Amino acid sequence: MTFAFTMSPSDLLLLLPEILLTSWLCLILIIDFSFPRLPNEQLAYFTIAGLVATLGCLAWFDITGITGTLFANMFALDRMALFFKMFIVGSTILVILASIDYIHRFKFFRGEYYFLIVMSALGMMFMASANDLLSVFVALEFSTIGFYVLVAYLREDMASNEAGIKFFILGIFAAGLLAYGISLVYGETGKLVFSDMKAAQATPGLAIGFLLIFGALGFKIGAVPFHSWIPDTYHGSPTPVTAFLSIAPKAAAFAILLRMFLVALATFKPVWVLLIVAVSILSMTYGNIVAIAQKNMKRLLAYSGIAQIGNVLIGLATGTKMGSDAMLFYLLTYLFANLGAFAIIIAVSEAIGSEEIDDYSGLGRRSPFLAFSMLVFLLSLAGVPPLAGFIGKLYIFVAAMKEGLYALITVGLINIVISLYYYLIVVKKMYITEPRDSSPLKVSGPIKVVLYVCLAGTLTIGIYPQPFTDWVVSAILTFSNLADPTASLPVPSTVIPFGG
C-alpha cells in the first residue's frame, strides 16, 4: 500500500464542507468566549447559519456531481457519503432549533453545547466518508466523544449522570471491540481500505474481526443484542441530545455498515446475511414488545427506535442495491418522524414539565397542533398510509421480497401490528382521555419550525415519494460502482467538473 499524499487544491475542495464546518466550530467557540452576554438564541442561529452553509455546499456537490476519494482511499466522497452528510447536517440543524427552548435547563456551558453538537456532527460527517478501517475508528470516536459530554449535560440531574456513565462505559467498551476487530482484520488481510478486502480469504480471524467491528457498529445503531445502553441513556439525556442520538449516529453507522458489508464483505454475503437477519428479527421483536410496557415517552421512543433499526437492517440483509436504496429511504422517513416526535416531547416537557405518557392526556384539547403532529409522527413510525413510514416499510419489504427473505418479512409485518398497539396507546391518551388540567399549551417558534419541517417531510414523502426515491437510488448508484469488482481501484485523484 502506498500512501500518496500529493494533494492538489482541487482535492481540498472535496473537504470543503468539513473545512467549512471546522472553521465555523472554532468561530462558535470564539464568539461564545468573546461575548459572554450574547443571548443563547443568537449563538444558536449563528451555528445554524454555518450548518446551512455546509448543507448548501453539500447540495452543490450533489447537484454538480463532485465526487472522488482522498488520502489513498481513506476518505471517499461519493453520492452516498453526500446523502448521509446532508442527512446528518439536516438533522443537526433541526436538533439545534429544537434545543433553543431547552437550553435554559443547562446551568453551565450553554455555548459549548452548540460546539459539542456540531463537533459530533463533524465526526459523523467523516464517518459517512470513512472508507477504510482506520478512518472508521477515528471518525467514530471523534463523534462519540462529543456525545459522552452531551449525554451528561444536565449536571444536577441524577438520571443524566447515570446515562452519561452508562453510555461512556459501554461506548468505551465498544471502541475497544472496534480497535480489536480492526487489528484482527488488518492482521489477516494486511489491508485497511474496504474495497481492497474483496479478495480476502475467509479465515476465523477475519470472521471474528468483522464480528467485533459489527458489534461496535451495532452498539452505535442500538441493535439487539447491543442495545442495553439505549433506554437509560435516552431517558436520562437532555431531550434534544436524545433526539440527535437517536438519528444521526445511527445513520452514520449505517453508512459504514453499508460500505463494510456491501464492499468489503460482498463475497461472504451468504454468511453475513444470516447474522443480519438474526439481529434484525431480534431487534424488531424485542424493541416492539418491550415498548408496550413503557410509561415514559422517551423510553417508548427508545424501544421503538430499536425496533425501527431492526426494520432498516432488513434492507441490509437483502444485500442488494434495492435493499440499500430502501435503507436510505427508510432512514429519511425515520429522521422526520422521530425528530418530530422528540421535538414534541421537548415542547410538552417545557410546558408541563413531564415526559410521562400519562401526562399526555388530553393533549388533543390542550394543543391540537402538537397532538396532531404527534399523531402523524407516531403513525408514520408505525407505517400507516399516507405517511412516509408506510412507503419506507413497503420499500424495505419489496426489496426483501425480491431476495426471498420471507421469514424476515413475516416478522416485520407482524411487528407493524404490535407497534401500532403502543403508538395507539399514546394516541388514545392524547385524544380520548380527558385532561386533568385543560389549560392550553404554548409552543415556541423554533419548535414550530421543526415541527413544520418534519410534518412537511413526513407528508410529502408519504404522498409523493418519487423525488426522494430518485435521490436515494442515485446515491447508491455511484456507491455500487465503487462496489463493482470490475471497477478500477483505487481511484487516484478527484474528478471535478470545476468551472464547466
Added chain:
Amino acid sequence: MGDYALLYILFAPFAGAIALIFVSNRQAMLVRGIAAGAALVSLLVSLYLFFAYNHMKGGFQFVQRFEWSRQLGISLHLGVDGIGTPLVLASSILLFAGIFVSWHIKDRTKEFYIWLLILAAATIGVFMSLDLFFLFFFYEMSVIPMYLLLGMWGSHTKKYNEMTDPDGLKQRDSVGFIFNFGSNSKEYAAMKLVLFLSAFAIVALMGILLIYKYSGLNTFDILVLREQAKLMNIPVLGTTLDKIIWLLIFFGFASIAPLWPLHSWSPVGHAAAPAATSMLHAGVLMKLGHFSIIRVAFEILPETTRELMPIAAVLCMFSIVYGGFVEFYAKDTKYVIGYSSSSHMGYVFLGMAALDYISLTGAVMYMFAHAMATGMLFAMAGWVYDQTHSRDIPSLGGLSNRMPFISGCFVVACMASIGVPGTVNFIAEVMIIVGSWNKYPFQVIVAVVGIVLTLAYLFKMMRGLFYGPMDQKYSHAHDAVAVADRLPLLIMITVSIGFFFFPMHLYYVVRSGVDPLIAKITRVVPVASQERETLGVKREARADSSPQNLAALPGDVLPLTPYASRSDQ
C-alpha cells in the same frame, strides 16, 4: 369534467378535510358547510359517473394513470368498472348522508368532519384503485380514522349484565358475555377494531407482495398483472403458490367483510361508533372486503378462485346463521344492526361463491342495496340514542308517539334490510338466491332461513323501540323535524326504493363488470348477449365487449344456459 370524474370524487373529500384544518371550531356552520360541500361535490360527480358509465362498452372507464414511483412500479391508476361504479356511488351517498346525520355533534366538530371525510375518501379510493399498492394504501388508510372516530366520538356499550329486561331484572347475554371479554369501553372497541383489521391487512399485504415477486413484472398494476402474471403451478410447501396467495388475499380481506370466524371486531366496533361512522363502516367499509377479494383474487387468480371459492360458500352459512341468532338475543340496538350487517354480508359471500353471472351481479347489487338499508338503520339508531341516551331495547318503547317520522322511516329501513319487494334489496336477494341455487342449494336454504331470522329480530327491535308503552323519562325525545335531519333518511329511502322500480341501469352496469370476470373464472359464456339483443342492443356495441367475444377467451369455451354455469366442464 368527463375524464377527471374519478379525481373529483376522490379528492373533493380530501380537499374538504384540508380546508377544514384552517377553520375554527367556533364557526360551526362553516365547518358543516365545508364538509357538506365537499361531500356534495363527490356525490354529484358520482351520480354523473354512475349514469355516464357506458355499460355497453364495459371494462374500466374514466381511467386515470399517473406514475408514482418508478423504482417500485407503482402508479396512481384509477378506473371503475361495473362493480366499482355503484360502490363509489354508495360511498358518496353515505358520506353525504353521514354529514347530515352528525349535524348535531358539538364536541370538536371540525375534527370529526376531517376524519369522517378522510375515512370516506379512503374508502372511495379503494373502489377505484387499479393498482394493488394503492388499493392497499387506501384500505389501510380507511382503518386508522376509525380509531379516532370511535375513540373520540363513540360511546361505551353497556355491559350485558347491566341490561335490563322489561321487568327491570338484570339480564345476561351469554353470547356477548363470553365473546366480549367483559370489556365494553369504546377504547377497547376502537383498539380491537384497528388491530384486528391491521393484522389481517398485513396478511393481505403478504399476498400482494408475493404476487409482486412471483409475477416478476416489477409492477403493482392490476390490469398488467391479470394479463401477464403467471402464478399458477409453482410448488410451495406441498401445495401451489397461487393457492397460498389466494388464501392470504381472501382471509386478509375477508376480515373486514366480515366473514364468520373473523367477525368479532365488527359488532363491538359498530356499537361503540358514532352514527355516521357506523353508517359508513357498515355501509361501505365492510364492502371493501368483498370488493378487494373480487378485484385482487378474482381478477388476478381466476383459476384458483374457481378451485377455492367453496371455502366462502361454507363459511358464509355460519355468518348468516350465527349473526342471525346473536341478533335475536342482543339488547343493544346498534349491536343488533351491527350483527345484522355481518349476517347480511354472508349473502354477498354466497353470491360470490356461486361464481355465477346472476348471483355475482346480485351480490354486487346487494352490497349497494345493503349500504342504503344499513345506513338508514344506523342513522336512526343514532337518532334514538341522541334523544334518549339509551340503546337498551327492553328499556325503550313507545317512541313512535314522540317521533313519528323516525318510526315511519324505521319501518321502511327494516323492510329494506329484510328485502321486502319495493326495495332494491329484494331484487338483489332474489338474484343471489336464484343464481346460487344450482350450485349451493343447501346454502340457499340457510340464506332463506337467515331472511326469516332478519325479519324476526328487526321486527322485534322495531316493536321494542317504537311501540308498546313508553317510559315517561323519554317524553322529552324529539322527532327529526329539521330539513338537515330528515334529508339523509329521505335520500337513502329514495335510492333504496327508486332502484327497485328502475333497476335496469344498475343491473346493466354491474353486469358489465361481472361478465368478463365470471367468463374468465368459469369459462362459461354469459347469455347476456341474447338478453341484450332483445333490448335492442346494437351488434357493434356487443362486439366491443370482451366477454361476449369468444375469441378473447382462453381455452375451450362452452356456451351454456344462464343458470347452469358449472365449473366442471
